[in-house]
Amino acid sequence: MGSGIREVAVVGFAQLTALEDREHNEVELIIPAVQGALADAGMERHEIGFTISGSCDYLSGGPFTFVSGLDAAGAWPPVKESHVEMDAAWALYEAWVAIQTGDVDSALIYGFGKSSLGDLHEIMGLQADPYVVAPLWPSMVDMAALQASAFLAATDYTESDLCAIAARSRRAAVDNPYAVRVEDATAQELLARPVTHTPLRDSDIAPITDGSAAIIIATREIADARCERPAYIRGIDHRVDAQGLGLRDLATSASTKLAAQGAGVSNGPVDVAEIHAQFSHEELILKEALGLDDAVVVNPSGGPLGANPVMATGLIRIGEVAARIRSGSANRGVAHASQGPCLQQNLVCVLEGDQ
Amino acid sequence: MTAPLMQHHILEYPGGYTRSVGPAVGRYLSGLRDGHIVGVTGSDGRVLVPPTGYDPVTAATLEDYVPVGPAGTVTAFTWVNQPRPGKHHLTHPFAFALVRPDGSDTAMLHVVDAGSPDAMSIGMRVAPRWAPARRGYVTDLEAWVPLADGETPVPAPPNTNEDVSTEPVTGIVTPISLAYDINAGVAASKYLRALSEKRIVGQRAKGSDDVYVPPRGTDPTTGAPTEIEVEVGQVGTVTTYCVVNIPGLSENSPEIPYVCAQILLDGAHTAWFGLVQGLPADEVRMGVRVRAVWADDPGPDARSIKWFEPTGEPDAPYDDYKAYA
Numbered sequence: 001m002g003s004g005i006r007e008v009a010v011v012g013f014a015q016l017t018a019l020e021d022r023e024h025n026e027v028e029l030i031i032p033a034v035q036g037a038l039a040d041a042g043m044e045r046h047e048i049g050f051t052i053s054g055s056c057d058y059l060s061g062g063p064f065t066f067v068s069g070l071d072a073a074g075a076w077p078p079v080k081e082s083h084v085e086m087d088a089a090w091a092l093y094e095a096w097v098a099i100q101t102g103d104v105d106s107a108l109i110y111g112f113g114k115s116s117l118g119d120l121h122e123i124m125g126l127q128a129d130p131y132v133v134a135p136l137w138p139s140m141v142d143m144a145a146l147q148a149s150a151f152l153a154a155t156d157y158t159e160s161d162l163c164a165i166a167a168r169s170r171r172a173a174v175d176n177p178y179a180v181r182v183e184d185a186t187a188q189e190l191l192a193r194p195v196t197h198t199p200l201r202d203s204d205i206a207p208i209t210d211g212s213a214a215i216i217i218a219t220r221e222i223a224d225a226r227c228e229r230p231a232y233i234r235g236i237d238h239r240v241d242a243q244g245l246g247l248r249d250l251a252t253s254a255s256t257k258l259a260a261q262g263a264g265v266s267n268g269p270v271d272v273a274e275i276h277a278q279f280s281h282e283e284l285i286l287k288e289a290l291g292l293d294d295a296v297v298v299n300p301s302g303g304p305l306g307a308n309p310v311m312a313t314g315l316i317r318i319g320e321v322a323a324r325i326r327s328g329s330a331n332r333g334v335a336h337a338s339q340g341p342c343l344q345q346n347l348v349c350v351l352e353g354d355q
Numbered sequence: 356m357t358a359p360l361m362q363h364h365i366l367e368y369p370g371g372y373t374r375s376v377g378p379a380v381g382r383y384l385s386g387l388r389d390g391h392i393v394g395v396t397g398s399d400g401r402v403l404v405p406p407t408g409y410d411p412v413t414a415a416t417l418e419d420y421v422p423v424g425p426a427g428t429v430t431a432f433t434w435v436n437q438p439r440p441g442k443h444h445l446t447h448p449f450a451f452a453l454v455r456p457d458g459s460d461t462a463m464l465h466v467v468d469a470g471s472p473d474a475m476s477i478g479m480r481v482a483p484r485w486a487p488a489r490r491g492y493v494t495d496l497e498a499w500v501p502l503a504d505g506e507t508p509v510p511a512p513p514n515t516n517e518d519v520s521t522e523p524v525t526g527i528v529t530p531i532s533l534a535y536d537i538n539a540g541v542a543a544s545k546y547l548r549a550l551s552e553k554r555i556v557g558q559r560a561k562g563s564d565d566v567y568v569p570p571r572g573t574d575p576t577t578g579a580p581t582e583i584e585v586e587v588g589q590v591g592t593v594t595t596y597c598v599v600n601i602p603g604l605s606e607n608s609p610e611i612p613y614v615c616a617q618i619l620l621d622g623a624h625t626a627w628f629g630l631v632q633g634l635p636a637d638e639v640r641m642g643v644r645v646r647a648v649w650a651d652d653p654g655p656d657a658r659s660i661k662w663f664e665p666t667g668e669p670d671a672p673y674d675d676y677k678a679y680a
Contacts, residue, residue, distance in 0.1 A: 022359040025540025028572040031580055045578055061366040061535040071571050074578030118535040122442070126531065130372075131380045132405050132493045133464050135529050137442040142451045145433030146464070150453065153431065153477045198434045198472060242411040246453055246462035247403065250431065 008099050009223035009230030010322035010351065012041025012216030017307045019180040020116040021210040026055075026065055030072035030112045030212045037108065037214035042226045045074050048216070049104030051081045052095050054088030054111040055311045058123045069112060080104065087111060087276075088213065089314030089337030089347050095217060096236055105219045111312035112212035120208055120310060128341050129243060140341065141205055141279075145197040147250045147342040148281040152199055154251035155284075159199050162280035163190040166203040166305060169280075173302025178316075180307045181207040203305075204280040211309025213316045231322035231351045234332075237262030238347035245342055256289035256336065256346040263334075263348040265290055271330035272297045274317035276338040278304045285343065286336060296334075300324070314338065318349050325353045360539040360547055360655055371530035379408035382420055384524040387495035390485055390511025392424040394459050401460040424456035425508040427499065429479045431462070434472040441532065444494045450475050454499050468498035482508035488516040491524035542572035545584065547655035555647070555660075557623055559583050565624040588621030589647040591663070592671040594680045595626075598636045612636040618645060618663055619679045626679050633664035641680065642670035 014036025016029060038045060051073050055066045066083045075081065080098075084090045088111025095107035124140035138146075152158065164187040173179035183203075190203045197205070223230035239255035239262070241248050248254065260266075273296050277283035287298060299305075301320045304313050314337025321333035330353075337347040376384060379395060383405045386393035395406030396419040403411070410417055432452040438445055443466075450469055453462035468484065469475050481499035489495035489511075502508065539547060542558055546569045549556035557568030558581035565574060566585045574581055596616035602608065614636050617626035631639055632648070645663035653659035673680075 022361070022538045023541060025538060025543060025572070028540050028542065031573055031578070034578060035580075058366075058533070060537060061364055061533055062537075068571065071573045071575040072578055074574070074576055076576035117537055118533055122439070123533060128464075130374060130529060131376055131527065132383065134531075135493050135527075136444070136451075136464070136466060137439065138451050138464060142433055142435065143464075146431045146451060146453055149431035149433060149477065198432065198475075200433075244403075244405070244407065244411070244461070245464055246455075247407075247411050250453075 006100055006102070007220040007232055008096055008217050009220065009227065009232045010215055010318065010326075011218050011223050011227040011230055012037040012039075012043065013214070013319035013323055014040055015178050015211065015213040015312070015316050015319060017178045017180055017209050017211035017309050019207070019209065021114065026060060026112055026114055027068055027072045029114065029210065030069055030110055030214070033112070033212040033214040034073050034108065034110055037216050041216040041218070043106070043216060048106050048108045049080065050095055050098045050107040051075070051079050052083060052091040052107065052109055054084045054086050054091040054315065055113060056085060058126065059113045059115055059120070059310065060117050073108060073110065087311050087314035087337050087339050089318060089349070090238065090339070092215060092217065092315060092318060093236055093238060093347060096233060099217070099219060106222055107217050108214065109217065109315065110212060110214040111315045113309055113311040114210045115310045116208050116210050124341070133245070141197050141200070143245065143341045144279045144282070145200050146245070148199050148279065150250040151281050151285060157284060160187060160191055161284065162199070162204050163187040163201070165280040165283050166190050166201070169299055169302050169305035170203065172300055173306030176301045176306055178307055179302045180209050182302065182306060200279060206278040206304040206308035209307050209309045211307065211312055213309070213312040213319055215315060215319050215322070227326070229326050229328060229353050231325035231353060233349060234352045235263035235350040236348070238345065240345045243344070250342055251285065253285050253289040253343050253346060256286055256343070256348065259346050259348040260290045263350045265334055265348060265350055268332050268352070270296045270332060270334050272300060272321060272324050272333040273336070274299055274301060274303065274320045274333070275336045276304060276314045276317050278308055278313070280305070282338070282343055290334060290336060290348065292334070314347065318351070321351050325351055328353070360544045362537045362539070364535040364537050365532060366535065367530070367532035371528040373526060373528050375526050376524060377408055379406045379417070381524045382406060384491045384493070384495075384527065387493065388489045388491040388514065388519065388524060390489070390514070391422055392456050392483070392496070393420050394423040394456070395420050402458060403461050404456055404459040404463050421458070423458040424483065426480060426482045426502055427454040427456040429453070429467065429475070429477055429481055430455050431477065432467065432475050434475065445498060449498065452499065454481055465496065466498045468500050474501055483511075484509075485511035487512055489514050490516055490519050492527055540572060542570040542581065544655070546570055549586075550656065550659040551654045553649050553653055555587050555589060555620060557585050557587050559585055566622060567625050568620065568623045568627065585622065587623040590666055591618040591620035591623070591627070591645060592676050593617070593631065593639065593641055593643045593645060594619050594676050595641060596631065596639050598639070614639045616663070619676050629660065630662035631664070632662040640670070642673060642676070644668040644671060
């Protein structure tokens with residue numbers, strides 16, 4: 001990064017997932033994540049300079065749920081606070097910018113969603129154009145399936161390749177205590193199962209997941225004092241594609257490619273990548289757009305196919321990469337987050353440990 | 356473990372959302388109503404369908420509308436085995452597809468009524484099947500249907516909708532209804548279950564004296580979990596109030612004028628929102644002491660407390676509640 005950029009690192013991370021949580025409400029779902037991230041960072045609530053969340057009111061069908069979500073973070077004396085109606089990875093971007101202004105030195109970012117309360121796939125379909133697309137009620141899965149259809153038609157990939165990604169993700173998820181869907185099955189076994197949304201099978205579709213995640217980021221001064229091996233944000237960028245699905249080439253992701261360039265993915269070797277692919281084919285599109293070769297370990301956590309707590313899933317990608325850097329198992333990694341129908345908006349974050 | 360408290364919840368706006376469509380979408384929907392498909396020429400000469408008001412690359416205003424179709428080509432599809440009643444306009448299985456109308460450079464998302472997934476393929480030719488009664492809505496093009504070699508598309512029949520205007524479409528009404536099963540959560544469930552026993556139970560965090568009622572599971576000042584339950588009084592002080600002179604929409608709404616108040620229950624540190632009855636509206640005041648009036652059959656429901664009525668005690672001095680007013 002150029003001069004004048006403040007170095008910012010991930011110093012704390014916690015997540016919480018469940019297949020269908022009927023015990024806790026949204027606020028109660030956030031509490032352990034926030035407390036966990038603070039404990040991980042060794043910081044107290046009052047030391048945090050900026051608080052921001054990412055969530056979607058439509059998930060629970062109530063207005064301003066993010067305001068009550070703040071109860072879980074604590075807001076008195078009045079805190080500097082913001083919210084994005086986006087995956088919390090975008091909240092992390094805003095927090096990073098807030099630190100760049102010099103106004104604050106640290107931030108708490110959290111994302112949460114109880115997607116099991118309503119029909120997630122139907123709800124997310126309402127992100128589409130409200131005049132000529134949403135009134136036809138295509139679901140989030142229908143639109144993803146259209147992208148998969150266009151992608152397979154434009155490339156040499158087949159449904160078998162999609163099953164290979166699903167099989168690898170489900171197997172990797174076995175070792176992830178936060179994954180809600182794990183299975184040790186071969187691609188051939190998955191391929192033999194029925195297609196549910198041509199050309200996708202159930203195994204190609206991220207599971208409905210309730211959950212939350214929180215991350216603490218801070219300047220180098222704080223990070224080096226609190227954290228043995230902080231995961232520094234070396235680059236972060238996000239871009240958006242045209243809204244009309246027919247206006248873009250669905251077999252590629254132009255916005256991811258630009259965001260990857262902006263974040264400087266190719267400026268060094270990539271050890272690990274966590275990609276916000278809610279459907280198998282999305283990983284192939286995104287891997288290409290991010291410029292990752294086959295040597296890169298992709299979604300060692302199992303990725304969104306293992307757990308997909310909507311509005312926190314993208315933030316978890318950043319947390320998972322940061323955790324691997326902080327543990328020393330990786331030195332440089334790429335985290336990707338996505339939002340909107342057919343990968344409309346994409347964020348790329350490059351994280352690195354000190355050499 | 357006791358069963359979680361759940362509430363079925365429908366999110367909708369009666370009659371649907373009224374949307375202004377603007378010139379480009381208006382032109383498109385007017386075209387569908389009149390039985391043809393309209394695109395627009397972009398800055399680079401590409402024809403875009405549906406038309407956009409602004410070029411997706413240069414953001415230049417686009418106004419060069421052109422007819423496209425009527426036949427088209429499927430560029431992507433997925434099969435829908437189970438149409439959702441009240442949502443999908445077709446009631447039998449169909450395909451969602453991206454269809455590129457002839458003369459267009461982009462594809463539009465719509466449905467293909469092909470009977471069977473086996474009839475679908477990428478590159479297949481399709482033609483519009485028009486709804487007989489059209490109103491300037493995206494389903495005026497009822498569905499795309501397979502077009503055999505040598506077959507020509509059937510033109511739209513005359514519109515049987517006698518009420519429809521022939522003026523350009525400027526707005527649409529889109530019904531949206533979403534269903535949820537909301538769960539109350541741990542803290543709220545304890546509070547609601549106590550209401551069925553005619554008790555009011557709040558919570559506080561370790562190390563704090565502040566009792567929150569209704570409890571949300573955390574101390575909102577610190578974010579600390581509130582694990583300690585505290586039963587609070589059923590008598591409290593009106594800290595502030597509002598006289599309502601607008602009739603409520605529900606048939607259960609009280610007669611106007613009625614009074615909504617913030618009531619600080621004895622032992623609680625947050626004020627509670629409730630109705631005040633048993634006192635003429637013009638006699639309600641800050642500091643008046645009130646007690647909860649329970650429903651005959653209380654349950655785990657906020658309506659278990661019908662309203663608050665005056666206790667007849669002397670008013671609380673302002674200093675007692677000024678921090679909560």
